[in-house]
Amino acid sequence: MTDYQKVIEYIQNNKDEIVRIASGLISIPSISGREDSNEQYNKEADYIIDEFSKFGITAKKHALAPGGCNVVAEYTGTGGGRTLAMGGHYDIVAADETNWETEGGFVPTIKDGKLIGRGAADMKGGLAACFMAIKALKECEIKLKGNVQFVATVDEEIGGPYGMDYLVNSGIVNPDFFINAEQTEMKIIVAYKGCAWMEVKVKGVAAHGSKPNLGVNAVVNAAKLIAKIDEKGVKYTPDKFLGDGSLSVGIIKGGNAINVVPDECVFNIDGRFVPGQTYEGVISELRDIIAEFEKEDENFKATIDFCSRCTNAVVIPNDSDLVKALIKNSELVYSKPSELGGFIAAGDNCLFHKKGVPALMYGPGTLDCIHKANEWVDIDELVEAAKIYALTAMSVC
Numbered sequence: 001m002t003d004y005q006k007v008i009e010y011i012q013n014n015k016d017e018i019v020r021i022a023s024g025l026i027s028i029p030s031i032s033g034r035e036d037s038n039e040q041y042n043k044e045a046d047y048i049i050d051e052f053s054k055f056g057i058t059a060k061k062h063a064l065a066p067g068g069c070n071v072v073a074e075y076t077g078t079g080g081g082r083t084l085a086m087g088g089h090y091d092i093v094a095a096d097e098t099n100w101e102t103e104g105g106f107v108p109t110i111k112d113g114k115l116i117g118r119g120a121a122d123m124k125g126g127l128a129a130c131f132m133a134i135k136a137l138k139e140c141e142i143k144l145k146g147n148v149q150f151v152a153t154v155d156e157e158i159g160g161p162y163g164m165d166y167l168v169n170s171g172i173v174n175p176d177f178f179i180n181a182e183q184t185e186m187k188i189i190v191a192y193k194g195c196a197w198m199e200v201k202v203k204g205v206a207a208h209g210s211k212p213n214l215g216v217n218a219v220v221n222a223a224k225l226i227a228k229i230d231e232k233g234v235k236y237t238p239d240k241f242l243g244d245g246s247l248s249v250g251i252i253k254g255g256n257a258i259n260v261v262p263d264e265c266v267f268n269i270d271g272r273f274v275p276g277q278t279y280e281g282v283i284s285e286l287r288d289i290i291a292e293f294e295k296e297d298e299n300f301k302a303t304i305d306f307c308s309r310c311t312n313a314v315v316i317p318n319d320s321d322l323v324k325a326l327i328k329n330s331e332l333v334y335s336k337p338s339e340l341g342g343f344i345a346a347g348d349n350c351l352f353h354k355k356g357v358p359a360l361m362y363g364p365g366t367l368d369c370i371h372k373a374n375e376w377v378d379i380d381e382l383v384e385a386a387k388i389y390a391l392t393a394m395s396v397c
């Protein structure tokens, strides 16, 4: 029997164990952004550490004061190989307990081959599959040169600084490859849209509402600018995975009183970019549109700046060793062609992309069921994911 067959068989025979681990993770309400979040995070982290210790792997907590409680575990290789990290976030959104057809979000329930509970798909199921992949490598005594790491983080759902940001920027997690086990319906997500949020400030001159001709109406000028941006947009070429780039005005604020001509109007734009666009290029095109207005009307004044972390689109090439390994191993396990895809944002993966590390999303579950009642993940898919993660570690480490 080859090592590949040994690992596949071990995981298949331990299907109940994957469900047990996923259920254990689900039953702890590790909701981010609450007063008791850190207490729950610690419970979840202790549970993961305890489960790793049962087969001789030491998992550790890594927390940035005053918050957070990330967990990193490693199946250490003999040396001279590459490191594959896999995992993602274990924090979840609240469960809205009233709308579940089961006993609620934190009582894991099995029905029709599905595991139901908050976080089943987003993304405690994926974490359980990563856990199982490492357990299988250890229990089957697979010899690797490189290291395989399990990474579970907090604060992803609220974009806080204590989760993956901390682990990657501090160098605690510094792999050659990263698999983010978010729910992708087992599509290999190789393309990620770039994203930047921008703020536009339009300046006017205040006057009494009965004499608008004595002022400059910032709300009216903002309306003209928004209409122009909406009509003209910015240049891009549609991408085969990601489709169109986009701009969307999400917030507008202007004026203080109905009888005062407003002297300021501020609006915010959510920009999503495809390959070929850059966030600097987009903001400079928007500055050109503003400049045209300012040229035509001396009373028109506006500025635009970024107001969030900015990323450009990323496409991980097909000849990357990680993509090649995932394609090969998913075809081995599924015996059907694997599907490549794109996603609206890179999420925490952008932290790895900035360091030039190929990081992609690939995991069990569907986006359609998350952040609402009756979240579920297919149990067979958890098993397939665990197999493919383990085999991929064997391919690249």
Ligand SMILES: [Zn+2]
Pocket (backbone or CB within 6 Å): 089, 122, 123, 182
């Ligand atoms: Zn998620």
